[in-house]
Amino acid sequence: MNPRCFKRVKSLLVFHESNKKAWVTSSVYEDWLHKIDHKFQRENRKVLLLVDNCPAHPKVLIQTLKAIKVVDLPTNLTAKLQPMYQGIIKNLKVNYRRRIIKRLLKASDEKMGLTGLNLLDAIFDLNKAWTDVTSDTIANCFRKADFVKTDVENLATQEQDEILSDGTSEEWDDLQRILACTEVTFEDFIDMDTSVIIVGEPTDSKILDNMKA
Known part of the structure; x- marks a missing residue:
């Protein structure tokens, strides 16, 4: 291809x-x-x-x-032992989806329509989203998977909640108004590809x- x-x-x-x-x-x-x-x-x-x-x-x-x-x-035992499943993948997806929302809102403001996203844009956004995943988040997810004995059960979830609440709600509401779609939550948007066969x-x-x- x-x-x-x-x-x-x-x-x-x-x-x-x-x-x-x-x-x-x-x-x-x-x-x-x-x-x-x-x-x-x-x-x-x-x-x-x-x-x-x-x-x-x-x-x-x-x-x-x-x-x-x-x-x-x-x-x-992947769900319990795989650090990626303890919050790293979710954190990456939150960062990536936020970038998509910002890109679509910018395209709408500039009257460019909402279909301008291509594969190259997605690759650049995904790379930037990965760089936004902090080393602390990765370390906490390893701890949550019991690679280190410590009490961090809720740290990864707290970090995700902070990202979700960091201005994303208003941007998501703005995009929903543009799309005339108010029944899908940002959480649904993040997990939209969870069941996709890869x-x-x-x-x-x-x-x-x-x-x-």
């Missing part, structure tokens, strides 16, 4: 891959893993990568990785191959 908006763009701030179903596949995962491994080698870093049992996370050739050690989380289930032959590996 070569989107028109990528024309004359020499480099992106993120790794970008695409396929017809917009799924994360094992080949995409492996390619990404080796790219960041090379990056960490250049930076002389050693990294521990925790991964869940997503079908797109196959057993890669660990011996080919130089800077990264991959550790699999126990099956069916990975295919492995076939029986693939499962057997993994068991033999």
